[in-house]
Amino acid sequence: MPEDRPAHELPPIPARYPGRRVASVIVLLIAAQVLISVITNPRFKWDIVGEYLFSDIILSGVRLTIGLTLIAQLLGIVVGVGLAVMRLSPNHTVARCAWVYLWFFRGTPLLVQLIFWYNISALYPKFTIGLPFLEPFVSFNANALITPLAVAILGLGLNEGAYMAEIVRGGILGVDSGQSQAAKALGMTHSQTLRRIVLPQALRLILPPSGNQTILMLKTTSLVSILALADLLYSAQSIYTRTFQTIPLLIVVSLWYITITSVLTVGQTILEQKLSNGSSRQAPPQMLRWLLSGIVRPRRNQRLDQKKLESTDG
Amino acid sequence: MVEPKVEPMLVAEGVRKSYGSVEVLSGIDLVVMPGQVTCLVGPSGSGKSTFLRCVNHLESIDGGRLAVNGQLVGYREEKGRLHELKEREACRNRACVGMVFQNFNLFQHMSALENIIEAPQRVLKLSKEEAINSARELLAMVGLSTRGDSLPSQLSGGQQQRVAIARALAMKPKLMLFDEATSALDPELVGEVLSAMRALAASGMSMVVVTHEMGFAREAADEMVFMDAGLIVERGSPDQVLDNPQHARTKAFLTKACRPYCRL
Numbered sequence: 346m347p348e349d350r351p352a353h354e355l356p357p358i359p360a361r362y363p364g365r366r367v368a369s370v371i372v373l374l375i376a377a378q379v380l381i382s383v384i385t386n387p388r389f390k391w392d393i394v395g396e397y398l399f400s401d402i403i404l405s406g407v408r409l410t411i412g413l414t415l416i417a418q419l420l421g422i423v424v425g426v427g428l429a430v431m432r433l434s435p436n437h438t439v440a441r442c443a444w445v446y447l448w449f450f451r452g453t454p455l456l457v458q459l460i461f462w463y464n465i466s467a468l469y470p471k472f473t474i475g476l477p478f479l480e481p482f483v484s485f486n487a488n489a490l491i492t493p494l495a496v497a498i499l500g501l502g503l504n505e506g507a508y509m510a511e512i513v514r515g516g517i518l519g520v521d522s523g524q525s526q527a528a529k530a531l532g533m534t535h536s537q538t539l540r541r542i543v544l545p546q547a548l549r550l551i552l553p554p555s556g557n558q559t560i561l562m563l564k565t566t567s568l569v570s571i572l573a574l575a576d577l578l579y580s581a582q583s584i585y586t587r588t589f590q591t592i593p594l595l596i597v598v599s600l601w602y603i604t605i606t607s608v609l610t611v612g613q614t615i616l617e618q619k620l621s622n623g624s625s626r627q628a629p630p631q632m633l634r635w636l637l638s639g640i641v642r643p644r645r646n647q648r649l650d651q652k653k654l655e656s657t658d659g
Numbered sequence: 660m661v662e663p664k665v666e667p668m669l670v671a672e673g674v675r676k677s678y679g680s681v682e683v684l685s686g687i688d689l690v691v692m693p694g695q696v697t698c699l700v701g702p703s704g705s706g707k708s709t710f711l712r713c714v715n716h717l718e719s720i721d722g723g724r725l726a727v728n729g730q731l732v733g734y735r736e737e738k739g740r741l742h743e744l745k746e747r748e749a750c751r752n753r754a755c756v757g758m759v760f761q762n763f764n765l766f767q768h769m770s771a772l773e774n775i776i777e778a779p780q781r782v783l784k785l786s787k788e789e790a791i792n793s794a795r796e797l798l799a800m801v802g803l804s805t806r807g808d809s810l811p812s813q814l815s816g817g818q819q820q821r822v823a824i825a826r827a828l829a830m831k832p833k834l835m836l837f838d839e840a841t842s843a844l845d846p847e848l849v850g851e852v853l854s855a856m857r858a859l860a861a862s863g864m865s866m867v868v869v870t871h872e873m874g875f876a877r878e879a880a881d882e883m884v885f886m887d888a889g890l891i892v893e894r895g896s897p898d899q900v901l902d903n904p905q906h907a908r909t910k911a912f913l914t915k916a917c918r919p920y921c922r923l
């Protein structure tokens with residue numbers, strides 16, 4: 346830009362904050378120090394980390410962890426939607442049953458629930474399908490049905506359902522009730538209104554906390570190592586109890602959890618954008634740009650552009 | 660003026676409604692003939708909205724009877740006693756009464772056109788093409804033929820309310836209820852909605868209109884009804900009620916609420 350215009354036509358000079366620059370330098374110095382020590386401290390044994398990062402045992406653990414997360418979360422969503430609809434039902438008995446479910450599952454630790462399900466065959470050696478007071482139609486042996494994997498899926502999913510129920514209910518209540526009134530006045534039934542009008546709009550409110558829940562679930566699945574299921578953590582444990590390389594293997598585990606969490610986060614961002622019908626379209630790599638923008642210092646007029654960008658982004 | 664043989668469109672006889680121990684409607688009698696426009700005015704809390712919501716059975720009633728086009732709404736009669744209908748039957752039953760709300764209540768995730776075709780497809784079981792064709796006609800009628808693809812958030816308040824009117828009309832109602840349809844609008848947008856309502860009245864639609872627009876009432880209403888504390892205290896032609904109110908409450912309300920329109 347040619348700077349030969351009179352001063353009053355030039356854009357105002359932004360205020361300068363030398364203190365901020367000093368703070369960034371200090372923070373970056375500390376970060377560098379930590380990084381260097383992590384890399385150079387031989388006791389981290391990065392070579393062993395590298396050796397096990399893609400080993401077969403770890404990879405199969407990763408697969409189980411991802412599969413368990415997705416299936417249990419899906420079960421949680423289905424159970425949660427059902428419970429939320431039940432809690433908002435005009436039938437008080439149904440609503441109270443859902444409340445009792447929530448009360449029980451949120452009131453007891455997940456670890457206790459998992460061990461409880463694992464031992465359910467002691468309580469009910471046989472599972473039967475039938476009606477009260479009548480001969481059962483079908484019956485199963487509990488021990489054959491209740492494998493550790495089934496316990497893990499059921500335990501995680503049913504517990505998750507209780508939390509998803511509150512999220513879904515919040516989403517449903519967040520949709521302005523006037524629209525339900527209007528749908529009713531147009532002759533639509535309760536279930537048509539719920540399916541066509543309320544739930545699609547509730548989804549936008551439900552999705553961000555559901556993403557959080559999925560990420561939480563990913564890490565909660567590590568509890569199933571007590572069921573001797575070979576998930577990511579259990580696989581690592583099985584290696585380091587043999588080799589005593591505890592720290593490097595825990596680093597392997599953490600690297601995998603962080604990687605999967607990052608992938609889930611990106612997926613969540615993309616999904617949210619698809620749902621936010623044109624209200625604010627933002628490219629996903631914003632996050633990366635934001636992380637780097639302070640370190641790579643832009644030239645002055647670029648900085649002004651950046652400011653404009655940020656103010657329109659918000 | 661009205662031929663004696665014509666069946667009334669709406670008959671309310673002694674309609675009562677309470678919320679808990681508070682009686683909101685204490686016996687409303689009202690008859691609306693086909694093609695007639697009845698304006699309902701009254702102070703806040705007098706039960707105008709409640710009455711409209713009872714007419715299409717969004718609220719149940721505690722006493723009296725309500726019939727639209729000769730049919731009870733939300734109830735059936737057996738041996739002189741009313742029985743409330745099940746939800747599914749009541750839904751089919753109330754579809755012949757259209758309602759327009761103060762806050763438009765458009766479905767926010769659907770375009771104007773989708774808002775209009777939703778109920779005809781689900782409730783009247785029209786095919787999508789049929790629904791879309793009649794929706795386009797209705798949009799043209801309210802002057803929005805180019806805005807069918809707009810989301811409600813992209814429309815002005817007046818445009819949203821006109822879509823809401825078109826949406827109600829898509830169900831081919833026999834009777835239209837308007838609950839303060841212009842109260843949430845900026846003054847410069849009131850006119851476009853009122854003119855859509857005027858056109859509707861002129862086309863012969865039976866209407867019950869709760870409004871604070873006395874100018875509209877004077878011009879479009881066949882009958883004007885003044886409600887207070889759950890009762891109709893005065894009724895007559897708009898000129899009669901507005902210029903020569905008999906009841907003290909009517910006088911008090913009119914002097915306060917609408918000085919510019921009344922010669923008091």
Ligand SMILES: Nc1ncnc2c1ncn2[C@@H]1O[C@H](COP(=O)(O)OP(=O)(O)OP(=O)(O)O)[C@@H](O)[C@H]1O
Binds near residue numbers: 705
């Ligand atoms: N769902 C409800 N539960 C309890 N009370 C209610 C309910 N709906 C309305 N009411 C009460 O019924 C009375 C009449 O309300 P209504 O909405 O019919 O008045 P209105 O004449 O439409 O007033 P406005 O001009 O302010 O809209 C008010 O006192 C209100 O508080």
Ligand SMILES: [Mg+2]
Binds near residue numbers: 707709838
């Ligand atoms: Mg009202």
